[in-house]
Amino acid sequence: MPEIKLVLKKDENAASGRTCCAPAALPAGPWVAGSVNTPCGQAPGISTELTRRDRWDNFKCRVSSFRNDYAVPPGLYAVGAPDRESEVFVSANYKFSFDTLRRQLKGLNAWVLVLDTKGINVWCAAGKGTFGTNELIRRISSVNLAAVAGHGKIVLPQLGAPGVSAHEVSKATGFRVIYGPVRAKDIPEFIKAGYKATREMRTVKFTFWDRLVLSPMEIIPAMKKYYPLYALFALAVFGLQPSGILFRSAFTGALPFLLLGLASVFSGAFLTPVLLPYVPFRSFAVKGWIMGAAALLFSMESSTWFKLVRTNVELLALCLLFFPMASSYIALQFTGSTTFTGMSGVKKELKTAIPIYMASAVISLLLLAAYKLTEWRLI
Amino acid sequence: MKYLANTATLRISPEKCVGCGMCAEVCPHAVFSFEGGKAAISGLDACMECGACVNNCPAGALSVNRGVGCAAAIINGMLTGGEPSCDCSPKGGKGSCC
Known part of the structure; x- marks a missing residue:
């Protein structure tokens, strides 16, 4: 039943010349958990648990060219049961990046806005500009984010900053960019501190x-x-x-x-x-x-x-x-x-x-x- | 860990700085400090020329010759005569090694 609705939605959009927010079809995979209605159609729900399959695929990214074709469809996703007051976290569509973010959102009701970075991680994509000001502005408008989240804030990974100009995004969309921590694992602490990152969270390391x-x-x-x-x-x-x-x-x-x-x-x-x-x-x-x-x-x-x-x-x-x-x-x-x-x-x-x-x-x-x-x- | 000394091209125009602190917020290597309400470059050798600060400076007070610090990308650029690029996957630009 939901699939039929989605098809109708797509046709409506095609007829009105409007691009839809949610991925063209609900993506398949163990990380999809239901769907949530938004003012711009259905957003796939995502699980905050990594399965054994996710971990194995992420391991393959470390040792082979498997990483070159490992992407999730860009668009808006839902964690838990988000509403207009829920935070929006922005990520890249490299599945490894997406996984790293979603596992830190356990117990939250939040939106995840995935940019089309051609399957490249946040930092590298920011360097190339695909995780960038233009793509972010386009994506905010195509998912009608202003109607989805009324609070006017989006949280970006700090390492997206080489590609994004926060003041330009704000000027073009009205959304204020908040740079989150470098590492996704600091997100729970960052939220607890009232969306403030410490100097430690802001600094990149290069450990053994x-x-x-x-x-x-x-x-x-x-x-x-x-x-x-x-x-x-x-x-x-x-x-x-x-x-x-x-x-x-x-x-x-x-x-x-x-x-x-x-x-x-x-x-x-x-x-x-x-x-x-x-x-x-x-x-x-x-x-x-x-x-x-x-x-x-x-x-x-x-x-x-x-x-x-x-x-x-x-x-x-x-x-x-x-x-x-x-x-x-x-x-x-x-x-x-x-x-x-x-x-x-x-x-x-x-x-x-x-x-x-x-x-x-x-x-x-x-x-x-x-x-x-x-x-x-x-x- | 620091890379070669005195090679980073990051520069600041203090007269343009509005002291908003965005550069310090986005810098992944804590290159900036604040003196008298204005940003100063206190750790130039830690700068990796990523361009995050330049992009997020609303006053246009910063400049850097940004690019990838990757030997393979730079050699690629030299061989093809173009800009250093990290598109080194065999699929013609779809992937990236970095």
């Missing part, structure tokens, strides 16, 4: 745990993007003999390089991010180089497999040059995941680092060529 959960998305892309090509190249170079490609020499020759390559990925994509504040210097390129050098020396000391690369001058020089540099490059990628690096700083690092990376790559290739020529007794 934050860095740890971000590290899989450093390791996995590095292993997928760079490592297979690198491994193939190493096998080809060491397999190539005057008599043709020999699998035996490919494997025994390349093995130390395959392992040291893994050590570089580990130090650049895991050790550096996780130990970030404890690695000296502020530059990520330098931090990554230090951890890469440590991982290289530790690996080379750990096994007799590295005897050849330790004793051959060209190979030793190649290892000392190449692997810390690879770790440095990988560590530099982590600037995109941190909460505190700015564009001017990263540009400054890259200006110095890229020429060094390029020169190192060329010298590494020359050393490798010198090793092969000696091996073939050509020099």
Whole structure:
């Protein structure tokens, strides 16, 4: 029955040329709990409990590209049984963001206004402007929020502020923007304090745990993007003999390089991010180089497999040059995941680092060529 | 945790500041302090150039060269000749890695 009503509502809207507030169809999922009537049609009700499925999907976002297509329909949602006096919380339509908000609204009667951020989280979407002034103004008008909530206030996540201009929203819609805390988990405290955030709630952190959960998305892309090509190249170079490609020499020759390559990925994509504040210097390129050098020396000391690369001058020089540099490059990628690096700083690092990376790559290739020529007794 | 010293491009025009406090409210790194009813930049090295303060300053007293502090995005921008962009998903701009 409610479905039929919704269809009629949609047709009415289409006929009058008005866009409807609620998502085009009631979204399906364990997080939908009934629906609530609003002056602009039905708003889906949402549960404040995360199911095992929600948690599993959120976990997949941490380790795979599952995150690239994980969105809820934008529009107005209801928590509990909200009325005209209930607060309005604004969120992004990345399901992970939406889940993070709704689980903090337990026991409340509130509205949740979901903006169309193309399935991107609040902070990143704010940086791009999709969680932004224009989308917010459009959405407030399309759900007829003034009729839904008469108090004239909306609560935005503080990290939406890079995309939103509070005074412009207020000028255009009459709604006063209140910036909530950075972290959704502080929302209950924030409400208790009379919608006031402490300095602590206003400040972004970057804890050991934050860095740890971000590290899989450093390791996995590095292993997928760079490592297979690198491994193939190493096998080809060491397999190539005057008599043709020999699998035996490919494997025994390349093995130390395959392992040291893994050590570089580990130090650049895991050790550096996780130990970030404890690695000296502020530059990520330098931090990554230090951890890469440590991982290289530790690996080379750990096994007799590295005897050849330790004793051959060209190979030793190649290892000392190449692997810390690879770790440095990988560590530099982590600037995109941190909460505190700015564009001017990263540009400054890259200006110095890229020429060094390029020169190192060329010298590494020359050393490798010198090793092969000696091996073939050509020099 | 602080990034490279003296690189942030955040600037304030004190004569325009109306002392409303919005910049301090939206700043995720507590960069601002208040002296004599006006905002001052007291923690420049903590600034990540997100632009939240500039966007929410009703007096237009702040400026910053805002952008993403992400090496991959900046390298992408250099290669394509465009602005740094975090659209690094294979689906052509639909996703984002940040």
